[in-house]
Amino acid sequence: MAANNNLQMFQYIKRDTRDFINIDPLQTAGLLTEAARDALIEWGDGYSVCDYCNGALDQVKKPPIQEFVHKALPEFLGTDAARVMNGARESKFAVMHTLAGAAKNKTSNAASNSANKTDAADYVVMDAWAHYSSKVAAERAGLEIVQTEKPEKEIMPEDFQNAIETGIEKYGKKPILTLLTYPDGNYGNLADAKKIAALSHEYEIPILLNGAYSVGRMPVNAKEFGVDYIVGSGHKSMSACGPVGVLGVNGEEAAEQLFRKSAYNKVKEVELLGCTSRGAPIMTLMASFPEVVERTKPDVWEKEVEHARHFVSRLEETGKFKLFGQNPHNHDVMFFEAPGFFNISERAKRGRYFLYDELKERKIHGIKPGLTKNFKMSTYGLSIETIDTVADSFIDILKKYDEI
Amino acid sequence: MAANNNLQMFQYIKRDTRDFINIDPLQTAGLLTEAARDALIEWGDGYSVCDYCNGALDQVKKPPIQEFVHKALPEFLGTDAARVMNGARESKFAVMHTLAGAAKNKTSNAASNSANKTDAADYVVMDAWAHYSSKVAAERAGLEIVQTEKPEKEIMPEDFQNAIETGIEKYGKKPILTLLTYPDGNYGNLADAKKIAALSHEYEIPILLNGAYSVGRMPVNAKEFGVDYIVGSGHKSMSACGPVGVLGVNGEEAAEQLFRKSAYNKVKEVELLGCTSRGAPIMTLMASFPEVVERTKPDVWEKEVEHARHFVSRLEETGKFKLFGQNPHNHDVMFFEAPGFFNISERAKRGRYFLYDELKERKIHGIKPGLTKNFKMSTYGLSIETIDTVADSFIDILKKYDEI
Structure with missing residues (x-):
């Protein structure tokens, strides 16, 4: 290669944020355990x-992957069956691709038996705050999307009902799946998953819970909610080295359909391409699991919620921050409007990058460079002292620029 | 969870093979560099x-992922564009899924314009030794498969020509892709990729080279071979922490089609579900890359081939081993018939597991438990002294049981 001399640039790279306080919702619950x-x-x-x-x-019996995948994980997720996948998005795609294929077969059988062939696309109903990867997964599976209206706070069962009815009107058939993001990754709002699952089942539509920000952070159980599929993210919320995720399914028939075996190899599962996460990612997921089970117990999670609320109240006291969505808040992911920071950005030397710089100086990372007026963040896993350090830093910055 | 007390089983698990000589073809070129x-x-x-x-x-500019993905990697693979993926199989699926979708659109457009609609499935032509994951990738993409005949040694261009003609006769149309495994993972046979690529192009069929056992081990260049797609495996052959793989593509149109952007998010690529490998796997892949570039230079690879041939000759001298496929051999992956080991298995106390036990005692790992008559192995990266230790061990075992 011509560039040989430069290849050293790919080695021994330090991560300058490693010792920072990290308040990026993507990162707070992904830190590895010992x-x-x-x-x-x-x-x-x-x-x-x-x-x-x-x-x-x-x-695999040793290391005890079989015990983990077929016993510990389904019990944890509240599902009849589970698998370790390459990520939450890959799990969502596997479910959608399976259901899309089944729907297509049904249509083409119906078409060959009668003249009532419908050419309308299949589609998924999702909440308004669905993560982009849910949309891309549907798109890759050849599915169209109907989203709920954007609500004031959390997504309501009526929002789903309206979206389903809109879909039926538009496509002349039911969606093949509903998807609820629990919580959404921007505002950390928790919808009533149980009611939305019941509603979906009234229409006889299976429902998938995207738990990328709940599975591994807080108590969540697919059977208790009555959802058919649940996905979680190992690197986002289960203290594992990515990419790795988990996928659970309820119902024997749904599990058999989702984990169907290859016609070419009787032990390999088609949607998993035979094998998914099999090195350090699955082993770190397993190693963190006992601590993940502990931290998702109701009393431990309650403390996390208290911490988040404490942080909100520290900021609200200043009169310069407004929390979006549910308040009192029920999750560590929070979205703020910060007019004070915005005012500063209009006159600071580095403009809207001033906040990133000021926080970097204080060894705090996680608000995207350039954001000031609105930003999301998380207090997950931080001690109350560290949370106060972050609140103090926000306040100090406002003071430094004479905003309070 | 009920099983709480037992969850410690998932932690602090030791890998008893870590200090062994590992001759499993899956593992020899996946060991991490410093x-x-x-x-x-x-x-x-x-x-x-x-x-x-x-x-x-x-x-991402820092760490220099952009430089790696858009400059170093395509140059290394000999392609116009490249991406880091979750593995070789995920790369194959992405290509097949893209081409299957394009073929379907073409058919349905043709169908709406004329009465010449063909309901025949789309399909891929693969060599007889294709890895199971190539087949499962096609299956998941809804494609059928036509394989070449099993040849005496390597796959010949005629074998591909026959398979393509068979496919055209059966399906009434050309395959949407040909796939060559280079080398196959059982016998380590290297076909004439250049001729097979040229043949595929005579039929105007794009060709994918599965380089899971070549990219990162030996010199291989998609442009020199004239192939359209190339996939490699980070964990198998590029000294990276899995799961991670690489995907390269030639031709602007093919690259645009494969890496098409989402309708919902203008920076996210549909076949990558927006994002692929983004933690330790991509960083270890990049960190090993300078050494991977060095070790795939022709003179370094020649030494690996010499080592493999030395091992073959050590075994052949005994009259108790027969190498399958190309001989003299051109790759570190080798497949032996071992009648001496088979004879022992018929009378040993532990039956066909004796070989695994004997090798374990000698701290050698990588021949699947229970195999004696036929097995594959690899000498990649082992010193000549270590290779002699393995050969000596094989011979010692035969002597111990009076086979020589």
Whole structure:
């Protein structure tokens, strides 16, 4: 290669944010536990886990992947079956792709038996705050999307009902799936998943809960909610080295359909392309799991919510911050309007980048460079002292620029 | 959870093969380099890389992912464009899914314009030794498969020509893709990729090279071969922490089609579900890359081939081993018939598991438990002394059981 001399740029790169207080919702619950750090180093080589595999990853007995995938994980998720996947988005795609394929077969069978063939596309109903990856997963699966209206605070069952009715009117058939983001990754609003699941089932539509910001952070159980599919993110919320996610499914028929085996190889599952996460990611996910189980118990999660509310009240006291969505808040992901920061950005030397700079100086990371007027953040896993440090820093910055 | 007390089973698990000589073809070229081990520890947390992202992973400037993905990697692969993916199989699926979707659109447009609608399935032509994941990728993309006949040694252009003609006869149309496994993962046979690519192009069919056992191990260049798509495996052959793979494509139109953007988000690529490998896997891939570039230079690879041939000759001298496929051999992946080991298995106490036990005692890992008569292995990256240790061990075992 011509650029050989420059290839060293790819090595020994330091992560300057590593020792910062990180308030990025993407990162707060992804930090490795000590046990995960041990697993990372022990199992880092390529396909380390495959030394112990006889053809099916989920059946590996030592290390106890079989025990994890077929016992601990479904129990944790509240599902009949579960798998470890490459991520939450890959899990959503697997579900949508499976259901889209099944719907297509049904249509083409119906078409060959009668003249009532409908050419209308299949589609998914999603909440207004659905993550972009839910939309891209549907798009990749050849599905169209109907979203609910944007609500004042959380998504209401009526919003879903309206969206389903809109879809039926537009496409002349029911959606193949509803999807609820629980909570959304911007505002941290928690909808009434149980009621929305019941509504979806009234229409006989399966429902998927996107728990990228709940599974591993807070108590959440698919059976209790009555949802058919649940996905979680290992790197976002389960203290694992990414990319890795979890996928749970309720109902024997749905599980068989989703985890159908290949016609070419009787142990390989088609939607998993035979094998998914099999090196350090799955081993770190497993290593953090005991702590994840502990931290998602109701009393531990309650403390996280208290911490978030404490932070909100510290900011609200200044009169310069407004929390969007549910207030009192029920999750560590929060979205603020900050007119004070915005005012400063209009006169600061570095303009709207001043906030990023000021926070960097204070070793705080996680608000996207350039944002001042509105931003999301998370207090997950931070001590009350650290949370006060962040609040104090916000206030100090306002004072420094004479906003309070 | 009821099983709480047992959850510690998922933590602090040791990998007893870690200090063994590993001759599993899956593992030999996946061992992390020192630089990759540093990256693993530095970037292990969840989504570490995303601290630096403005919405598109391949555009991250610091760490220099943009430089890697858009400059170093395409140059290395010999392609116009490249991406880092979750693995080789995910890369194959992305290509097949894209081409299947394009073919379907073409058919349905043709159908609405004329009565010549063909209901025949679309399909891929693959070599006889195609990896199971190539087949599962096609299956998931809704494609059928026509494979070449099994050849004596390597796959010949005639084999592909026959398979294409068979396909055209059966389906009434050309395949949407040909796929060549280079080399296959069982026998390590290297076909004439250039001739097979030229043949595929005579039929105006794009060709994909599955380089899971070549990209990162040996010199291979998509442009020199004239192939349209190339995939490689980070964990198998590029000394990276899995799951991670690379995907390269030639031709502007093909690249635009494959990396098409979402209708919902202008920076997110549909087949990548917006984002692929973004924690330790991509950082370890990048960290090992300078050494990977070095080790795939012709003179370094020649030494690997010499080592493999030395091993073959050590075994052949005994009269108790027969190498399948190309001999003299051109790759580190080798497949042996071992009648001596088979004889022992018929009378040994542990039956066909004796070989696994004997090798384990000698701290050698990588031949699947229970195999004796036929097995594959690899000498990649082993010193000549270590290779002799393995050969000596094989011979010692035969002697111990009076087979020589």
